[in-house]
Amino acid sequence: MKENRGNNFYGIEESRIREYARLLARTGVNVQPGQEIVVNCPVEHFAFARLVAEEAYAAGAREVILRWNDSGVNRLTYLHAAEEALALVPEWKGESYNYYARRGAGQISISGSDPEAYKGVDPKRMQLQEKAMDQAAAEYYRRMMASENPWTVGAVPQKEWAAKVFPGLSEEESMRRLWELILKAVRIDGGDAVRAWEEHARFLKEKCRMLDAYGFAKLHYKNGLGTDFTVGLVKGHIWEGGAETDAAGTVFEANMPTEEIFTMPDCRVAEGTLVGAMPLCCRGNLIRDFSLTFHEGRVVEYGAKEGLETLRAVLETDEGSKRLGEVAIVPYDSPISQMNTLFYNTLFDENASCHFALGRCYPTTVAGGAAMSEEELLAVGGNHSANHVDFMVGTADLSITGIRENGEEIRIFENGNWAC
Ligand code: ZN
Numbered sequence: 001m002k003e004n005r006g007n008n009f010y011g012i013e014e015s016r017i018r019e020y021a022r023l024l025a026r027t028g029v030n031v032q033p034g035q036e037i038v039v040n041c042p043v044e045h046f047a048f049a050r051l052v053a054e055e056a057y058a059a060g061a062r063e064v065i066l067r068w069n070d071s072g073v074n075r076l077t078y079l080h081a082a083e084e085a086l087a088l089v090p091e092w093k094g095e096s097y098n099y100y101a102r103r104g105a106g107q108i109s110i111s112g113s114d115p116e117a118y119k120g121v122d123p124k125r126m127q128l129q130e131k132a133m134d135q136a137a138a139e140y141y142r143r144m145m146a147s148e149n150p151w152t153v154g155a156v157p158q159k160e161w162a163a164k165v166f167p168g169l170s171e172e173e174s175m176r177r178l179w180e181l182i183l184k185a186v187r188i189d190g191g192d193a194v195r196a197w198e199e200h201a202r203f204l205k206e207k208c209r210m211l212d213a214y215g216f217a218k219l220h221y222k223n224g225l226g227t228d229f230t231v232g233l234v235k236g237h238i239w240e241g242g243a244e245t246d247a248a249g250t251v252f253e254a255n256m257p258t259e260e261i262f263t264m265p266d267c268r269v270a271e272g273t274l275v276g277a278m279p280l281c282c283r284g285n286l287i288r289d290f291s292l293t294f295h296e297g298r299v300v301e302y303g304a305k306e307g308l309e310t311l312r313a314v315l316e317t318d319e320g321s322k323r324l325g326e327v328a329i330v331p332y333d334s335p336i337s338q339m340n341t342l343f344y345n346t347l348f349d350e351n352a353s354c355h356f357a358l359g360r361c362y363p364t365t366v367a368g369g370a371a372m373s374e375e376e377l378l379a380v381g382g383n384h385s386a387n388h389v390d391f392m393v394g395t396a397d398l399s400i401t402g403i404r405e406n407g408e409e410i411r412i413f414e415n416g417n418w419a420c
């Protein structure tokens with residue numbers, strides 16, 4: 001039976017779109033027989049969600065649960081809902097996340113919405129809701145960040161998004177082009193995508209093991225844009241990338257596409273200035289031409305030509321939101337970077353550029369971290385916050401020098417690419 005008759009994928013053959021859905025179900029979340037799979041999806045991408053559900057069932061899912069969202073209604077909520085309503089996420093709603101997480105469910109999240117969906121919304125009102133959600137669904141977030149459950153994030157083109165990436169083109173043409181770039185970025189190009197992903201994961205893992213062997217105490221970043229910055233890495237940090245393993249031992253890919261390897265910064269050790277290398281799309285707003293200056297691990301000065309209010313709200317969310325939780329390395333010649341396209345979507349832009357994240361760390365990026373409490377993580381330098389906001393700093397002239405405990409320096413990045 002044809003379940004998806006009449007889908008409009010802008011001239012792209014449905015078989016290629018389905019291959020992406022299958023890749024998310026198999027290589028991405030890696031559905032295990034009898035497992036529950038939650039699909040988080042904007043309502044406008046229902047046709048793609050159906051393909052994902054079909055592929056998840058085909059892979060043996062016990063039940064596929066859809067959790068729809070709509071940035072249009074979210075916008076109305078942020079603008080008009082009573083403040084008390086924003087500050088309170090009812091128990092049942094938090095439990096709807098925690099319940100499935102506790103049962104070992106896999107999560108497939110589809111991204112793809114207007115990068116400026118929340119332009120003009122008071123960032124403080126969004127922050128109220130985010131904090132309340134962070135508390136209500138604390139168990140869910142903890143399990144996802146610690147990779148106890150498998151999860152994956154993919155992306156589907158959306159009208160306003162495509163128009164931003166390809167200004168001046170018709171809706172048909174910009175949507176088709178964005179689809180083509182997304183499929184290329186996830187290695188769906190007529191060959192064996194599953195194998196291509198396996199090889200890619202192996203390459204990233206080799207880089208991880210090389211940096212693990214160096215065991216750097218600090219990294220120093222410098223480029224012509226004005227970045228001159230030193231960050232500490234926690235003792236016993238582990239570089240991750242390519243693929244992860246959940247609590248049941250199943251391998252999964254958290255992001256599709258992915259080009260990064262990442263580890264845990266010591267949230268108490270950061271000095272100097274980081275200059276944003278691309279606009280940052282955050283909470284449905286754009287932050288442009290921004291910089292962050294750190295002292296003793298904390299942002300002490302910041303600026304932005306556009307989106308300053310959004311940046312301020314991000315930084316002032318809580319104690320950990322002014323500190324770093326992720327250090328990630330992406331070569332300037334990565335395939336996504338070579339597309340020479342500003343995507344206005346973190347899933348793509350963070351995979352085209354070296355980046356950091358403000359906010360919570362990934363516990364799996366330090367030895368024994370998955371079993372540590374929030375307090376134990378903090379004691380080794382692992383940050384905690386309701387936020388995790390990636391921002392890009394990589395440029396064609398970026399250099400990164402690793403500094404070992406004994407002071408020995410090793411150049412790991414030269415002119416934006418691997419030097420070792
Ligand atoms: Zn990252």
Ligand code: ZN
Nearest residue numbers: 326357388390
């Ligand atoms: Zn991140």
